[in-house]
Amino acid sequence: MAKKIGAHDGENxxxxxxxxxxGRYYLQGNQACIEGALMAGCRVYAGYPxxxxxxxxxxxxxxxxxxxxxxxxxEDEIASACALIGSSWGGVKALTxxxxxxxxxxxxxxSIAVMSETPMVIIDIQRAGPGQGYxxxxxxxxxxxxxxxxxxxxxxxxxxxxxxxxxxxTIEAFNLSEQWRTPVLVMxxxxxxxxxxxxxxxxxxxxxxxxxxxxxxxxxxxxxxxPWGHGVVAPMANxxxxxxxxxxxxxxLEDGNIARYSPQANYHCVERLQNKIEGNVDEISRxxxxxxxxxxxxxxxxxxxxxxxxxxxxxxxxxxxxxxxxIRLVTLWPFPEEKMRKIVGNVDTIFVPEMNLGxxxxxxxxxxxxxxxxxxxxxxxxxxxxxxxxxxxxxxxxS
Amino acid sequence: xxxxxxxxxxLGPRLPxxxxxxxxxxxxxxxxxxxxxxxxxxDEVRRENFLFISGIGCSGRITSHYLNFDxxxxxxxxxxxVATGALLANPAFxxxxxxxxxxxxxxxxxxxxxxxxxxxxxxxxxxxxxxxxMTGGQHAPTTPLGAITTTTPYSNxxxxxxxxxxxxxxxxxxxxxxTTAHPQQVIKSIMKGLxxxxxxxxxxxxxxxxxxxxxxxxxxxxxxxxxxxxxxxKESTVGKTFIxxxxxxxxxxxxxxxxxxxxxxxxxxxxxxx
Numbered sequence: 001m002a003k004k005i006g007a008h009d010g011e012n013x014x015x016x017x018x019x020x021x022x023g024r025y026y027l028q029g030n031q032a033c034i035e036g037a038l039m040a041g042c043r044v045y046a047g048y049p050x051x052x053x054x055x056x057x058x059x060x061x062x063x064x065x066x067x068x069x070x071x072x073x074x075e076d077e078i079a080s081a082c083a084l085i086g087s088s089w090g091g092v093k094a095l096t097x098x099x100x101x102x103x104x105x106x107x108x109x110x111s112i113a114v115m116s117e118t119p120m121v122i123i124d125i126q127r128a129g130p131g132q133g134y135x136x137x138x139x140x141x142x143x144x145x146x147x148x149x150x151x152x153x154x155x156x157x158x159x160x161x162x163x164x165x166x167x168x169x170t171i172e173a174f175n176l177s178e179q180w181r182t183p184v185l186v187m188x189x190x191x192x193x194x195x196x197x198x199x200x201x202x203x204x205x206x207x208x209x210x211x212x213x214x215x216x217x218x219x220x221x222x223x224x225x226x227p228w229g230h231g232v233v234a235p236m237a238n239x240x241x242x243x244x245x246x247x248x249x250x251x252x253l254e255d256g257n258i259a260r261y262s263p264q265a266n267y268h269c270v271e272r273l274q275n276k277i278e279g280n281v282d283e284i285s286r287x288x289x290x291x292x293x294x295x296x297x298x299x300x301x302x303x304x305x306x307x308x309x310x311x312x313x314x315x316x317x318x319x320x321x322x323x324x325x326x327i328r329l330v331t332l333w334p335f336p337e338e339k340m341r342k343i344v345g346n347v348d349t350i351f352v353p354e355m356n357l358g359x360x361x362x363x364x365x366x367x368x369x370x371x372x373x374x375x376x377x378x379x380x381x382x383x384x385x386x387x388x389x390x391x392x393x394x395x396x397x398x399s
Numbered sequence: 400x401x402x403x404x405x406x407x408x409x410l411g412p413r414l415p416x417x418x419x420x421x422x423x424x425x426x427x428x429x430x431x432x433x434x435x436x437x438x439x440x441x442d443e444v445r446r447e448n449f450l451f452i453s454g455i456g457c458s459g460r461i462t463s464h465y466l467n468f469d470x471x472x473x474x475x476x477x478x479x480x481v482a483t484g485a486l487l488a489n490p491a492f493x494x495x496x497x498x499x500x501x502x503x504x505x506x507x508x509x510x511x512x513x514x515x516x517x518x519x520x521x522x523x524x525x526x527x528x529x530x531x532x533m534t535g536g537q538h539a540p541t542t543p544l545g546a547i548t549t550t551t552p553y554s555n556x557x558x559x560x561x562x563x564x565x566x567x568x569x570x571x572x573x574x575x576x577x578t579t580a581h582p583q584q585v586i587k588s589i590m591k592g593l594x595x596x597x598x599x600x601x602x603x604x605x606x607x608x609x610x611x612x613x614x615x616x617x618x619x620x621x622x623x624x625x626x627x628x629x630x631x632x633k634e635s636t637v638g639k640t641f642i643x644x645x646x647x648x649x650x651x652x653x654x655x656x657x658x659x660x661x662x663x664x665x666x667x668x669x670x671x672x673x
Contacts, residue, residue: 002490002654003661013665044487066664070487070657075513079480082473082510086452086484089471090492094484112474239469240489242447244405246464247471258410258464
């Protein structure tokens, strides 16, 4: 008999022995995210193969059944993303990973997940260029992450920069998705996806895992349950919980009523969704800083680039006497505009190295245009910037 | 059957139904609830295990607000992909997917054939009215050759899909076709489908008096005269549509099979086999 995930096996047997023991491992980024997902309680993986995300899927097919989860190779990325919705509403955290073309196919479902407030995690191992492009690294889907799905609903997107962070931020992605009842995207460059470096696995009981609020846990009986009410983030009754919930991705009010269609109801619903994420940007979004005090210039970066950018910044301080501050966006969306405005004083030039033609430089410029003389994009295509290249571009601009 | 319908749904009171006068969707809802009632009464299936999922279109509206069960009104064509995910989380769900001919045969065609191939445990009720009703009567992959619709004003030049043949070839173990004019047969087929571990397709030819521009009575009479049971195929079948059960097999369901893999990794101690 097929069993519900997490159901007790009458013979006192468990899958616990198949979690990685605490210690140092040597894994690929595309695999470390799977270990993170399993630690976060994810037990369903539905995906479709695409380079350069395919190791994630192969590793998931091996690991998920070992810990009592299920893996399925769907017929396409559309179906994969839809299966996450079904699994999440069925009460089990779910994951998929893809790359550019597959990410495009998932956009319809991402929009539905935003509207239906479905916790789920999608990892995009970004490849380069429009179309089939090129299968090497890029950061070219970072705007698609925010605006690619129809209707402009808010999204949470994280940008890991190491194998360790593929593990850590995948756990954080699941926690954020459960806490805020929303799809969370992990935007990874192929660089980090295929990177192999040490990964430290902490003890399982030392990992914070957040679970969605459920009405039964809050003492809300089915007759009093408002599917989209009871606070900023509505408690989520899953299918099978006896709450007779009606999954709907239409404009809806707190009581689930879709009858009172009106511009006001529409505005109210969209505004509530927007406020849930953008209104809590300070709590959701994280940045890392270094050398900010009194810096003359500033470098703002994310993902893999933040590692070579950091090398460049250190080199600038040690070798060139260039007063260069450093900000790394751990969270791309919601964009931490106020957080940055609080810590950035007046600088001369803001440099934004990105593995695209300049995408995040737009919200950065919008946020800090009155704090600097100019914002300079340092693009790189299909390959990670070297620290020397970043430094040479900075020297060109500042000399 | 009213106990299975919410008195007040998100679109207002349950009665009158939101469907156009004479539409077959209300009939299919009625037949489904009769079958569900039997399973709850006779098989003691727990009510919270039922899950109704639909895509978009007139058929999608069956789950949109009336049902006093867990239900999902999902994406056009994608109900089966959502159902697959739900079954990964909990194989105990008794899932009914309400879908239409455009939903299943066109935009969701790929999900449909792969659900049948994998043999996931769903009962698919495909309401086939041969057109896109909700958007105003455009031609569908099931529209007869030569038909005039709002997007085939000079007549339809494409052959129609036989969704039952497609399901059978794709691997669904239970495939049947009836019409809204065959209530008892539909109810029995839905019960069979729900009891079968695996994919069941029950295609139900359903009338659309609005876009077909005929009275419901004429259309329902047509369902009796223009169909022929597959067991009577020796009679003249010219111009007739086959109804009946096309296959009823026992096959391994996806989750049942995958559970064997999961159970290989159950351990009583903390040693991992090398």
